[in-house]
Amino acid sequence: MVLSNEDIKSYIRRNLLRFEPSISAEQIGPASVDLTLAGKFWIFKKKYISKKAVDLSRVGFKEATEEHRHSSITLAPGGMCLGITKEKIYMPDNLIGTLEGRSKYARMGLAVHVTSALVQPGSQNHQVLEIVNFAPFPVTIHEGMKISQIIFERLDTKTSKPYAQFGKIAKKQ
Numbered sequence: 001m002v003l004s005n006e007d008i009k010s011y012i013r014r015n016l017l018r019f020e021p022s023i024s025a026e027q028i029g030p031a032s033v034d035l036t037l038a039g040k041f042w043i044f045k046k047k048y049i050s051k052k053a054v055d056l057s058r059v060g061f062k063e064a065t066e067e068h069r070h071s072s073i074t075l076a077p078g079g080m081c082l083g084i085t086k087e088k089i090y091m092p093d094n095l096i097g098t099l100e101g102r103s104k105y106a107r108m109g110l111a112v113h114v115t116s117a118l119v120q121p122g123s124q125n126h127q128v129l130e131i132v133n134f135a136p137f138p139v140t141i142h143e144g145m146k147i148s149q150i151i152f153e154r155l156d157t158k159t160s161k162p163y164a165q166f167g168k169i170a171k172k173q
Contacts, residue, residue: 003095003152004031011092017152018090032149034102035085035127039143041068042082072142075133083112083129083141085148093122093158097150099129105147109135112148121155122162 003011005028011017019033027034042065048054054064065082073081091097097119101112114130129148133139141147 001154002031003154005029007154008033008152011095011152016092017095020088020090021086023087027146029149032100032151034146035087035099035148035150037129037141037143037145037147038084038086038126039069039071040084041070041073042066043068043073044080070143072140074138074140075131076138077133077136079138080130080132083131083147085127085129086144088126089119089123089150091119091121091123091163093162094155095152096121096155097123097152099127100149100151102147102149105145108139109133109137110139110141110147119150120163121159122164124164 008017008028012019012023023033027036042061044064045066048059048064061082073083075081089097099113099117099119101110105112111132111134112129114132116128116130119127127148127150131141131147
């Protein structure tokens with residue numbers, strides 16, 4: 001069952017679902033929570049931006065990108081970077097989350113995830129966004145923009161593998 005705004009507020013009141021920093025009432029939509037962009041981005045290193053193929057069995061994102069802290073970033077058409085949400089989400093073991101873009105930006109060609117939309121039950125982390133500009137013009141995004149949202153769904157049974165204990169990559173975010 002997808003949580004409504006009232007369900008989300010109830011989970012927050014009971015301290016079962018937490019956000020740091022705390023979210024405002026305006027961030028809670030009818031069945032989602034808007035997430036804001038932090039000023040931390042990972043951009044592909046110049047040596048990987050070429051016409052030469054990158055062998056993904058040998059090169060991971062940590063090697064291929066470098067961290068930048070900026071209040072805004074401009075993506076060329078077809079450009080991509082990784083961003084991170086300002087909010088750290090503490091999820092209970094009986095909820096999963098799905099990251100989605102916001103339609104006002106999607107209609108302008110901005111996508112916020114390529115395939116990693118699932119937020120595992122028991123997660124305690126910031127969400128990494130795979131931000132791609134599909135527009136035929138450069139786009140600028142700014143720290144604090146609400147470019148993504150998360151939808152919560154209740155599991156019938158709590159997971160026996162909460163992500164904060166069993167996850168490998170995102171639990172450090």
